[in-house]
Amino acid sequence: MAKKSVRQAINEALASEMRRDPRVVIMGEDIAGGMGAPGEDDAWGGPLGVTKGLLGEFGRDRVLDTPITESAFIGAAAGAAATGLRPVAELMFVDFMGVCFDQIYNQAAKFRYMFGGKAVTPLVVRTMYGAGLRAASQHSQCLYPMFTHIPGLKVVIPSSAYEAKGLLIQAIRDDDPVVFFEHKAMYDEEEEVPDEAYTIPFGEANITREGDDVTVVAFGRMVQFANQAADKLAKEGITCTVIDPRTTSPLDEDTILEEVAATGRLVVVDEASPRCNMATDISALVAQRAFSALKAPVRMVTPPHTPVPFAADLEDLYIPGPAQIEQAIREVAA
Amino acid sequence: MAKKSVRQAINEALASEMRRDPRVVIMGEDIAGGMGAPGEDDAWGGPLGVTKGLLGEFGRDRVLDTPITESAFIGAAAGAAATGLRPVAELMFVDFMGVCFDQIYNQAAKFRYMFGGKAVTPLVVRTMYGAGLRAASQHSQCLYPMFTHIPGLKVVIPSSAYEAKGLLIQAIRDDDPVVFFEHKAMYDEEEEVPDEAYTIPFGEANITREGDDVTVVAFGRMVQFANQAADKLAKEGITCTVIDPRTTSPLDEDTILEEVAATGRLVVVDEASPRCNMATDISALVAQRAFSALKAPVRMVTPPHTPVPFAADLEDLYIPGPAQIEQAIREVAA
Amino acid sequence: MQLSREDLLKAYRQMKTIRVFEERLHDEFATGDIPGFVHLYAGEEASGVGVCLNLNDNDYIASTHRGHGHCIAKGCDVSGMMHEIFGRADGLCGGKGGSMHIADLERGMMGANGIVGGGPPLICGAALTAKTLGTGGVAVAFVGDGGSNQGTTMESLNLAKVWNLPVIFVVEDNGYAEATSSSWAVAGDAVRRAAGYDIPAQQVDGHDFFAVNEVAREAVERARAGDGPSLLHVKLSRYYGHFEGDAMTYRDPDEVSKLRQDKDCLDLFQKRVNEAGLLEPAQFEEIDRDVATLIDDAVASARAAPVPSAQDLLTDVYVSY
Amino acid sequence: MQLSREDLLKAYRQMKTIRVFEERLHDEFATGDIPGFVHLYAGEEASGVGVCLNLNDNDYIASTHRGHGHCIAKGCDVSGMMHEIFGRADGLCGGKGGSMHIADLERGMMGANGIVGGGPPLICGAALTAKTLGTGGVAVAFVGDGGSNQGTTMESLNLAKVWNLPVIFVVEDNGYAEATSSSWAVAGDAVRRAAGYDIPAQQVDGHDFFAVNEVAREAVERARAGDGPSLLHVKLSRYYGHFEGDAMTYRDPDEVSKLRQDKDCLDLFQKRVNEAGLLEPAQFEEIDRDVATLIDDAVASARAAPVPSAQDLLTDVYVSY
Numbered sequence A, B: 001m002a003k004k005s006v007r008q009a010i011n012e013a014l015a016s017e018m019r020r021d022p023r024v025v026i027m028g029e030d031i032a033g034g035m036g037a038p039g040e041d042d043a044w045g046g047p048l049g050v051t052k053g054l055l056g057e058f059g060r061d062r063v064l065d066t067p068i069t070e071s072a073f074i075g076a077a078a079g080a081a082a083t084g085l086r087p088v089a090e091l092m093f094v095d096f097m098g099v100c101f102d103q104i105y106n107q108a109a110k111f112r113y114m115f116g117g118k119a120v121t122p123l124v125v126r127t128m129y130g131a132g133l134r135a136a137s138q139h140s141q142c143l144y145p146m147f148t149h150i151p152g153l154k155v156v157i158p159s160s161a162y163e164a165k166g167l168l169i170q171a172i173r174d175d176d177p178v179v180f181f182e183h184k185a186m187y188d189e190e191e192e193v194p195d196e197a198y199t200i201p202f203g204e205a206n207i208t209r210e211g212d213d214v215t216v217v218a219f220g221r222m223v224q225f226a227n228q229a230a231d232k233l234a235k236e237g238i239t240c241t242v243i244d245p246r247t248t249s250p251l252d253e254d255t256i257l258e259e260v261a262a263t264g265r266l267v268v269v270d271e272a273s274p275r276c277n278m279a280t281d282i283s284a285l286v287a288q289r290a291f292s293a294l295k296a297p298v299r300m301v302t303p304p305h306t307p308v309p310f311a312a313d314l315e316d317l318y319i320p321g322p323a324q325i326e327q328a329i330r331e332v333a334a
Numbered sequence C, D: 001m002q003l004s005r006e007d008l009l010k011a012y013r014q015m016k017t018i019r020v021f022e023e024r025l026h027d028e029f030a031t032g033d034i035p036g037f038v039h040l041y042a043g044e045e046a047s048g049v050g051v052c053l054n055l056n057d058n059d060y061i062a063s064t065h066r067g068h069g070h071c072i073a074k075g076c077d078v079s080g081m082m083h084e085i086f087g088r089a090d091g092l093c094g095g096k097g098g099s100m101h102i103a104d105l106e107r108g109m110m111g112a113n114g115i116v117g118g119g120p121p122l123i124c125g126a127a128l129t130a131k132t133l134g135t136g137g138v139a140v141a142f143v144g145d146g147g148s149n150q151g152t153t154m155e156s157l158n159l160a161k162v163w164n165l166p167v168i169f170v171v172e173d174n175g176y177a178e179a180t181s182s183s184w185a186v187a188g189d190a191v192r193r194a195a196g197y198d199i200p201a202q203q204v205d206g207h208d209f210f211a212v213n214e215v216a217r218e219a220v221e222r223a224r225a226g227d228g229p230s231l232l233h234v235k236l237s238r239y240y241g242h243f244e245g246d247a248m249t250y251r252d253p254d255e256v257s258k259l260r261q262d263k264d265c266l267d268l269f270q271k272r273v274n275e276a277g278l279l280e281p282a283q284f285e286e287i288d289r290d291v292a293t294l295i296d297d298a299v300a301s302a303r304a305a306p307v308p309s310a311q312d313l314l315t316d317v318y319v320s321y
């Protein structure tokens, strides 16, 4: 099997579903690029090149560049989804949700309930998240806890190239509105990814390491850091079960609760701001439903309650890393 | 001391601060009403009459009606706050945050950090939240977990008229951006409220009941339900400490941790949607930092993971009530 | 264009149905049995009906918080609507949506909307679907004068033009957004705003069904021909408060009675049709009787209908979860 | 109006400073030592400087992601800016903001902004402060052609007009938003859009400092006189990619070199001033030398300056918490 980057995996997922279903259209700012300009078409293929090449195969009718009007085009994607298309809209950075969130959480997410079950809204919003690119406070946030908070949305956070392809294909085939989070620092990461289409179901966690001492739950980019910490500690005889829930909504509660029942210890790693985030969500789940199994305090590893700083040294301190995870594991294992 | 409604308490807080400080201005859709219309000025005084009468005393220069453009006027309030005014902007229903959230969380909340500590942004956003008025999915949400998630914001949820007045005056005098949540079903509730101005500091929880068996943490309208449940159970000899944190950001962690240390049992009551909400936030805090004191699983009492339904019976089922709180307390006390 | 007798009858029936529906809701609301926020469309009937008479089930509309009239004009089941507004299990949305969220996607009605300016982006999407799948459909966004100031609306004008979508924006300017006059809150005007996006636009007297119907026909034809979006600035009047419970002190005390006397769209319609001898008085009377029965029955059956059951709280959040 | 020699010298010095600052950043970025996203203003200098020459410290501007030029034109400390862009502890924002968030409220610079369309609402607020406190100040929002499509921008036009605020909206139309041409993405045009809100507006050649300065003066005077907002549609050119790293394949290969040759705002300025005999060549040369030294020193000292220390991560979130 060929090694492919996260970027390529996502691109393949989009291409395969566009080939398969003529109702799938993609849209976003410069997802092709070059509209009205004298030079090349498909000049950008997305701000970081993720959608490059799709214009050539599918044309301007299905690869839709947009003006900078997130409310209008994310809302249009929602409206198109409710009327027969299966749009994949790109919200370039999730940080920009503040100019268009209404169309996602009050419109797309609630159609089905408000309309008494009569709406089907197969919308996918792809979006970039996360720190690490020195992109500062307004281009580095995670914000997936806010989407997870909203009933009616599904939220996907792939942790690798293989995961990204399978989960994105699932998202496009899914009949509910899905927000798909791509970590901007992960696009170049490679692993083996099949050429053909495959799906990874939502709400089924992936256990990336098995161990006896501590259960570690981590999301997105944090999964690899958790694995690194686990690998290191394994050499000292502290073994961890590392869980990648893949989707925060739906959440595979059973796997988390079972694994905590087995180890009796929990560390949750979340790159999002610490208040009302996924670390609190998982910790609370366990404190309510696996309390009797717990042998030690739950430990949350998150950034501090600050905006994301610009300066490299500060940003590196801000992001939870393998060292902090390692220390948290040691603490609960002690 | 005179009994006053929450509505009147808020109105008095605004009036007292506008009298005290000419830099305080208020703005919002129909906070006075009647602009350009042939009939009465101050025709509405806010959609539910909360700001009624302020126009007469302070005039159109300080009581600013706005077009329906939340991004523009909430952003204007943020910009005005950063340049010398102390604006109190009304976001009529917090459900509308989706059309203007950027100006709150990417602009106002982050100025100080992004600008290296050189900005001061004394902005208050007053907003209505909560279910109970049959206002359906887009006019009944809580959403305060999303604001709590954002570093740089302070979040206030008063639980009564007395609390509302003191906390709002504090909010207006505070130098950071504050979002002030008013439960739409509580405006007519009365209690004794002093005529003069007073402040209630942020980050200091209020213990509304003291007991030995269970610690109950509740927010906003849920505080009274928690007290009702506690009163009822007290007659059976199950006594509760009920904590109203008053502000979710900053959060009085110490009081919560101390009280849980004393009772060993925790119930958290939150009207917000259950994922990544304040119930998970408090539960996780306790599971991490007061674990050894815990004698029973933490219990969260929240609505289900659904939008708010319209039909009265469904909405009544949706909202966490005293009966559910009572049952949760019984469970953890057992 | 001269409308067929059939169309005239349909138009009158719909306008009358809306009127009686809304006046009845006004009374029922006063009994305390209707929950929540209710915004009545009475007085504005010629707009919704005048526009929607040009549409079919293949076409979509997106409505506002003041949505009952648009629903009826687009062909939603009137009894189902009444049941919905009373919060009944067999309402159009199972009692989960209520007045502010009535929708019927099968009729091309994408929902009333609790968010001012919520509809225009959605309707761009319906238009995109029509364009992409070649359904021949068009899409209409109704928006108030107040809603015309929302950024979402203005962004949608630009997007519809840039994407050349079959959209008609109908700005229903009833002079007020809540208690605020549009003469104050709307700088410039809608027609000139549309010109700023190169979108053809016209102002029209919204009390005059025929005028609305005519400009709407042109706009719909333009859209169907692939010639892109249009905007109609419809000037009209609402007879009741912003929502039920509004004392309307911001209006002249006799403003509404004068409007009812001089500008009533139903009166104007009848007068015009009578003068031209297009329909018989008896035909109006028959419709009036039908409508009265329809609304009476709708209220009676809504009052008698069962409310949702407890398990309904948890359903319809996702297709699968 | 004929500018004073002092103003001419100031204008040239600022434009030149911006140019050299940006070209140097372009080179420094290539070394890999500048973190993050950097958007250069080179080519657009006549706009920021032409506008801001009419302003003083009492006035505010809100900028965009492409903010360096506006900062310099508004009088921010150039060395402090360079330190900030390098992420140094003694940068204008303590290294926490970087290129996309440089601000200096004391100079009336409300920040570059990472959110397209983020600035116009904020500037309405600065204008409200000026109006409410009677400071006599005015407020300028810079926004790109792309940003002119954001709902926040259009809402701000309406609010500024309705509140009669002393605001000037400056739409800097460099022909592109990222890789998308404004001729495609902007339906209609900015001047006609402004007319839709009854806001006086003018298009102006943004390569011509004098033209910009003149229309901006009128707009600023209108604002100071209490006559409300104006809009300027400034047509200009950017010399580098959207951000550093952009290969610009969407442009004609020789587009920029032609622009540099025919339309360079610094060249046009010098030519005009020389022809009119307003300044001596030696004066330009002196400024050029000063600027070269200023930027050299700024880079050298930025490179040598300490980075923030660990505890800085946690400060400046709140005034008190």
Ligand SMILES: Cc1ncc(C[n+]2csc(CCOP(=O)(O)OP(=O)(O)O)c2C)c(N)n1
Residues within 6 Å of the ligand: B029, B068, B070, B092, B096, B099, C064, C065, C066, C114, C115, C116, C117, C143, C144, C145, C146, C147, C148, C174, C176, C177, C178, C242
């Ligand atoms: C985003 C948003 N802001 C504010 C409101 C509250 N609100 C509901 S209707 C309304 C007035 C709308 O006026 P207009 O668009 O003219 O419609 P009309 O009521 O006159 O039909 C307002 C302010 C809302 N529902 N959504």
Ligand SMILES: Cc1ncc(C[n+]2csc(CCOP(=O)(O)OP(=O)(O)O)c2C)c(N)n1
Residues within 6 Å of the ligand: A029, A068, A070, A092, A096, A099, D064, D065, D066, D114, D115, D116, D117, D143, D144, D145, D146, D147, D148, D174, D176, D177, D178, D242
């Ligand atoms: C709300 C939002 N949407 C998208 C972006 C990504 N983005 C940054 S700059 C830019 C293009 C802006 O174009 P224009 O306004 O013309 O300014 P220019 O770059 O040409 O100076 C885009 C799309 C953003 N930062 N914010």
Ligand SMILES: [Mg+2]
Residues within 6 Å of the ligand: C144, C145, C146, C172, C173, C174, C175, C176, C177, C178
């Ligand atoms: Mg109106």
Ligand SMILES: [Mg+2]
Residues within 6 Å of the ligand: D144, D145, D146, D172, D173, D174, D175, D176, D177, D178
């Ligand atoms: Mg541009």
